[in-house]
Amino acid sequence: MKKLVIAAAVLAVSTLFTIQPRAATTDQFNDEQEKAIQEIVRSYLLKNPELLEEVIAELQKKREAEAAVARQEYLRELYSADSKYKRFSMGKGDVVVVEFMDYNCPFCRKAYATLRDLMDETDIEVRLIEFPVLGPGSTVASQAALAAEKQGKYVEFHDALMSLSQRIENEETIFKVAEEVGLDVDQLKTDMQDPEINALIDENLQLADALGVQGTPAFFVGDTSIPGAPENLRDELITAIAEAREGCAAC
Incomplete structure (x- = not known):
């Protein structure tokens, strides 16, 4: 019974x-x-x-x-050597670390310093997914960053924006930084109007939804996901990188 x-x-x-x-x-x-x-x-x-x-x-x-x-299907494309997101990456290595980030996210700035250190120590490639969810300033900054890739200065521009101590509230700040890193600002403004730029941001938002990303920063390494910027982010990333080197379903 x-x-x-x-x-x-x-x-x-x-x-x-x-x-x-x-x-x-x-x-x-x-x-x-x-x-x-x-x-x-x-x-x-x-x-x-x-x-x-x-x-x-x-x-x-x-x-x-x-x-x-x-998630494996989406991650496999993100990690692929032929991925379109390779254009928006820093460093070189056998393991790809994907980060969803927003230029107005203070936790992203904190995590950025950690990533910079790890790239030198662990030979990793960091692929940056523009995920502007914190207001108009974030959106324009992402549009400018993606457009900067057309002049071959995505990493330099990204680095400068992430080094800002204040929140990005207006376009003036963005274009001032662009000029400082050697970008042709007039060309940058023209490139920002390319439909591909907003289409890519829309795809990023859809990708984030598919992967269950709810905020920034969010990291994916091999089969591991790390939401936010925990105090032990460095240790979590090192562990995830080591596990990815041993093999993963999405790699």
Whole structure:
């Protein structure tokens, strides 16, 4: 009887989640039997509600595993040597570290210093995904940075913007920095109007959604994701880099 109740619990829990596995039960039970089983299960669950917690936990594990598999396709493209994102990268190495960042994110600035140090110590390539979610200043800064790549100065411009101590509130600040790193500002402004620039930012936003990115910074190394800039970011990145060198599903 206990086995029947536990087996039937699947039906009851599915019903609670508005999933109707009719195909799996119709051949086994008629309507009257299903109704009786559901009543038994209802009574059993009311007396043993912890069972629901176990089922929900297992459901969450399953969904997380499915999401991890789905992410591999996107990560594989990001890590690829032929990836279009290679244009927006710093350093060289056998492991690619992907960062979703925003120029107005103070935590991104903090993480940037860590990345700079690690590039020299661990021979990694950092690919930067412009993810402007912190206001108009962030969007214009990303547009300018992507356009700077056309003049071969993406890294220099990115480095200068990340070195700013203040929030980017206006275009004047952006173009002043552009001039300081040797960019042709008039050409930069023209290149910023290229439809490819906004199309790439839109793709980045969609990519972030597909990978479950909810804020900046967000890092992906091999099969590991690191949200935010934790105090032990350096150690987490070093561990993830070492694991990626041993092999990963998305590499």
